[in-house]
Amino acid sequence: MSREELAEEKNPMEDFLRMDRIPHIWCPGCGIGTVVTSFADALKKSELDLDKVAVVSGIGCTGRVAGYVKFDSFHTTHGRAIPFATGLKLANPELKVVVFSGDGDIVGIGGNHLIHAARRNMDIVVICVNNFNYAMTGGQVAATSPMGANLSTAPYGNFEYPFNLPYLVETCGATYVARWTSLHIRRVTKSIQEALAKRGFSFIEVITPCVTLYARRNRLGDGLNLLKYYYDQSEIQHGADTRTVGIDYQGKLIVGKFVDKEKPTFLDGMNTHLQKVLGEKYVPYGVKP
Secondary structure, X not given: OOHHHHHHOOOOOOOOEOHHHOOOOOOOOOOHHHHHHHHXXXXXXXXXXXXXXXXXXXXXXXXXHHHHEOOEEEEOOOOOHHHHHHHHHHHOOOOEEEEEEEHHHHHHHOHXXXXXXXXXXXXXXXXXXXXXXXXXOOOEEOOOOOOOOOEOOEOOOOOOOOOOHHHHHHHHOOOEEEEEEOOOHHHHHHHHHHHHOOOOOEEEEEEOOOOOOHHHHOOOOOHHHHHHHHHHHEEEOOOOOHHHOOOOOOOOEEXXXXXXXXXXXXXXXXXXXXXXXXXXXXXXXXXXX
């Protein structure tokens, strides 16, 4: 292929990213961009109408995703991505709504919204990029920071118990739960494909430790070396009991698809209940005539 032909060749990401905003601002070696690539690949392989895909994020490094994707997207306030996504889904049930944000936003600041969206089995997909700290604001302890890790607000090591996210969302009612590292590229793509095709609350955790703050403070190397460390430390255990998949500081990392089940969504439950109470005069919401 000639240089002229190469210049005219369409970038395969053009249908999914706002190319006028590229290059992105994420640090060299950060895994967020890799997860975005998996997301785009999953959408490409799906049968979804891309005009009916909406992406919602909150504040933080991963929250920047909403500004880069070429869909209807919403960069919301800190911790409020999930309730915003809930409103979108209920206002227009035809949308496939994806929350794409970080652990600080979804689990820390917005943790209450996470557990109730899972409890209600809202029909949304949540992709949580877990970098183990509040990376954008200085590397403070987060709800997912492993015990013993060195962070800016824990210079002698973190002593707080972290959330085990797969266990948390499963016990709250999620119908699809998976965890991978950002180097499990094809597996992340497949999990996102499965979540997009599923009805109910789907949660995918992607481990990609902050290369700039977390890695430096804990002397873990940088860039690909850091990500490869976690990839090499991972062990795939599909269907594992989520009570056993908590993350220890520099310990073995259990990854895989842990939960994949069916149950009525929030709208299913509402329609069934109101149909029973109101009878024939009730017109099911979100159901095409």
